[in-house]
Amino acid sequence: MSNKVHLGHTARKRFGQNFLTDENVINRIVGAIAPDNDHVMVEIGPGLAALTEPVASGIDKLTVVELDKDLVERLQTHPILKDKLEIHQGDALNFDFKQLVREDMQMKVFGNLPYNISTPLMFHLFEFAQYIENMHFMLQKEVVLRLSATPGTKAYGRLTVMAQYHCQVMPVLEVPPGCFTPAPKVDSAVVRLVPFKTKPYPCKDVDMLRHLTTTAFNMRRKTLRNNLKHMLSDDDFAALNIDSTLRPEQITVEQYVAMTNFFIDKQA
Numbered sequence: 244m245s246n247k248v249h250l251g252h253t254a255r256k257r258f259g260q261n262f263l264t265d266e267n268v269i270n271r272i273v274g275a276i277a278p279d280n281d282h283v284m285v286e287i288g289p290g291l292a293a294l295t296e297p298v299a300s301g302i303d304k305l306t307v308v309e310l311d312k313d314l315v316e317r318l319q320t321h322p323i324l325k326d327k328l329e330i331h332q333g334d335a336l337n338f339d340f341k342q343l344v345r346e347d348m349q350m351k352v353f354g355n356l357p358y359n360i361s362t363p364l365m366f367h368l369f370e371f372a373q374y375i376e377n378m379h380f381m382l383q384k385e386v387v388l389r390l391s392a393t394p395g396t397k398a399y400g401r402l403t404v405m406a407q408y409h410c411q412v413m414p415v416l417e418v419p420p421g422c423f424t425p426a427p428k429v430d431s432a433v434v435r436l437v438p439f440k441t442k443p444y445p446c447k448d449v450d451m452l453r454h455l456t457t458t459a460f461n462m463r464r465k466t467l468r469n470n471l472k473h474m475l476s477d478d479d480f481a482a483l484n485i486d487s488t489l490r491p492e493q494i495t496v497e498q499y500v501a502m503t504n505f506f507i508d509k510q511a
């Protein structure tokens with residue numbers, strides 16, 4: 244079993260604390276992030292500063308959001324980092340990332356995320372997509388597979404549709420459990436998400452897209468027709484030229500947007 248104490252801190256399971264310790268992986272992630280002073284650099288969950296230190300070393304200022312008060316205290320007194328960091332103690336899930344945008348500078352957001360909150364955190368971050376240049380996250384490998392999935396596969400779901408509606412998704416590298424202390428029980432992977440400046444399939448109401456997608460995937464084994472019967476009729480599907488006998492995972496992002504826009508127009 245791996246050591247739970249790292250750099251004098253006992254890892255807290257409830258905060259999803261698995262600290263990165265592999266120098267090679269750290270260097271590759273920092274290389275992918277490409278820190279610069281032309282963007283507002285934002286780290287979620289800096290922890291014991293495995294990524295924070297090398298990222299901050301090349302730039303003037305780094306903003307971090309960390310929930311664990313003990314770790315915040317360490318960062319506030321860190322001899323090298325304390326003058327460069329803007330520290331927000333709190334929950335990234337409720338954090339208003341828009342407040343960090345300065346002048347017309349876009350954000351680059353990154354982090355080795357707590358796996359227990361990664362899906363809701365992704366949904367939260369998509370709300371700020373227009374202010375973000377790119378994001379690099381360490382996630383459970385299974386979540387990276389879901390983010391980058393193609394229609395017709397088991398991994399394709401509502402997270403895929405919403406991620407690919409907002410962003411170009413690129414898996415960067417796979418990371419085995421031994422690269423962390425303590426070692427997580429699952430494989431990990433780094434993903435790069437680049438929000439579209441111009442959406443390939445613009446939706447009239449993103450909240451409605453999210454609602455329709457959630458409803459469609461509510462029962463994966465049922466047909467689209469069955470899951471969406473209170474929103475779209477057989478005639479609507481015919482007008483959309485979408486086969487309503489298909490399962491939700493067989494429908495493309497473009498088709499989810501088309502169904503949502505059709506539904507909105509119908510309500511108007």
Ligand code: SAM
Nearest residue numbers: 258261262263288289290293310334335355357
């Ligand atoms: N970045 C460090 C590293 O790579 O070694 C730590 C990564 S650890 C997987 C996740 C970090 O996120 C921890 O520092 C944890 O305290 C912090 N964290 C957990 N839940 C959080 C939340 N809701 N908001 C902000 N930070 C959170």
